[in-house]
Amino acid sequence: MTRRDLLRSGAAAILSPVAAATGPQNLSYPLREIQGSLTPPELFFVRDHFPEPELSLETWQLRIEGRVSHPRQMSFSDLLELPTKKIEAVLECSGNGTHGSAASNAKWEGVPISFLFEPVGLSRDATFVALEGADTGRLGQNSSSLPYTQIVPLEKCLDSASLIAFKMNDLFLPRRNGFPARALFPGWYAMDSVKWLRRMVVLGPADRHSSFVDSGMDRLYNRATAGANGMETRRLSAIQVKSAIAWPPDKMRLAAGSYEVWGFAWTGNGSVREVAVSLDGGHAWQLANPQPSPGPYGWVRWKYQWTASPGDYSLMSQATDSQGNRQPLERDAARKDGYELNWCAPLSCSVR
């Protein structure tokens, strides 16, 4: 084995050491560092609620129980030896800022949840699935220490694209991204794609899942809109159409010349149909040139050739999806929550 072979094999991983974290992590990286359209593991955003759990491949298990006739317990070996599916999909934190980089795109591999549910015998009144991670903690001072839990409609779980994923960009999941296995709900905000998954409980329409309610998780991730009848709340689900300018960054100073303005656009409703760019704060728009879409769940990389002459500019991008949804130019004033921040926010750039 040569030195190069050595580096290519097991030792290659030492190029990107990942130290164990002691507390919840909140990491994101500039989108401009992404080459191509897949986010490499070391640039993939991380939003934890609780500290990363220490999990072992040898002892990890996934339990499927609740309203099923045959509860199932699976080892990591069982998961590896089931048929898998690969899907390119964006994960976006529902609180990702307008230019925020808490969105990443990867090629995922895992076992369709529908396949795992086949032998368990779902009961007729099965409606939701509670997904529980191995990370535990308190969301508020008065709440008890409970595992991170989300509840997802059974219909979404049975979607052929919904996976128990164990690989990201052809590599096993990094610890901070849910090693050894996580849920993946393409097209939906990332909080439902529970990391470090260890239990799935099938629920009926009126079942109360204590981890979800008692922890206070049921009060997070809701769309809150002030209406005529007071505040209306609805659980977040599909990712709203959005785009971000990766380059130039905000407050960039450039010399006059020709530049490629570029970024990414994504949606949870169909696929991205077009991206437009404005240099004057949204008065005039020109179409950008998007790369071919990788499918309904991945983001598209787009570019716009800009011949910049001296002046001050306000750059914006705006995506439209195949269902006709277009990024709004400003935040809906009725919204009282801090989620789905997808309006076209400008960035400034001065050219001399």
Added chain:
Amino acid sequence: MSSIGVRRSVVACASWLALIFCASLYGQDCAQKALTPEETQHRLSELAKSAQTEMAQHRFQEAAHDLREAACLDPRDAKIFYGLGSMEAASGNFLAARKALATADRLQPGSPLSLAMLVRVNASMGDVDSLKAALSQLAARFAANGELHAALAQFLLQNKFSDLALAESLRSQKAGSTSPQSMLDLAVVENMVGAYDDAIRNAVAIESQAGLPAAIRASAAGIAGLSYESSGQREPAIAHLQTAIQLDPLHENSYLALSFLLEKAQRYAEATAILEQGRARLPQSTALLLPLGSNLVLAEKYAEGISVLQELLQKSPNEYDAYLKLADAFRKTGAGDKEIKILGDLEGRKPDYPQIHLLLARALLNFEPADYARTLDELAHAEQASTPDAEIFYLRGKVYLATNRTDDAMAALRRAIELGPMDPSPYYQLGRLYEKLGQPHKAKDTFARMQYMKSSANR
């Protein structure tokens, strides 16, 4: 299969179980004459002998032919079907092999042999779904057979099914396998997939067993070292790799891995010492020479580094990276002529080496007196060999500026700025060009733009 054979087989099928055999017999193309029980035994014995001889002589197709006939004579003998499946597989008849092995498994469900062979067949076919299905069946029926899962893991690892090798290694461990080799295999795969804590725990358990062969303990220490490094713990990583070297001083990879970590930590002198130690113990190794030469240069021991790299190129002239390391050493010692010579050698040996023309052009331009004609020639080659690169035009602009071809310099530098608008260097050359052209305002403006770019880059 003749119609008489089919009819006879169908007539013989009296039960549901027999129907399964009938289907199988149909597939096996049974068309032999009816024999008495004695004749059948005699023929089976003959077929077994000849199949054994053919197998020993690697005449697998003929062996398969004999076993096919034997299977017709005794469709309840799992061993015959197992042998037939193996011979069909050895002959490359994978579909027939699968069928025979499935029959063998059905006849003798208490034995894992047929399914294990089916794993091999499916792996050879690259049929991952069937491979997984066979492994899942083995897991369901032979969960407690640690040795079986360990053997499967090794086979899968050798055949590059590393995910499945991991699955089987984990099964082996769960079944209570205590074989150090299987635990080491598991640690290797766990390190590969990023399960560093697990890899460290298993590897250290092997490393610390004094009664085990030193080579196994050394490999385990090496894996522990790599996993520690991957989990961001460099000092224990170095300590374990040092242990690996102590346990098995003839294992080249331990020197390579340890020196690599030391080089990453910019501890070049220590890296050099480790590699020298390896070289003393493995004088025939050429793999140690590139990192040794490279670290000597990094440790600013240029003469020794150059000597080692030259030795490497004498032994392995296709070790292309060594040319670059050598060129770097020559440049750092002010031997520009030798730098140009060694890059020229690389160009001659590997004209498509990435960026070779650009590297050569850069070296030519830095040498006094610069060979402008050859520099331009190399830049022309560089332009042909790659997509437009700002540096090609930047260097060309410098050459034209130095040779007073001001129009060409202007065009080249503007193109460089167009291709790399964030790089301040072409602005400096452009400013100098304006000065040369007697346009001080434009020169001042260009220098100011360069400063603006630099300040922007530093923000």
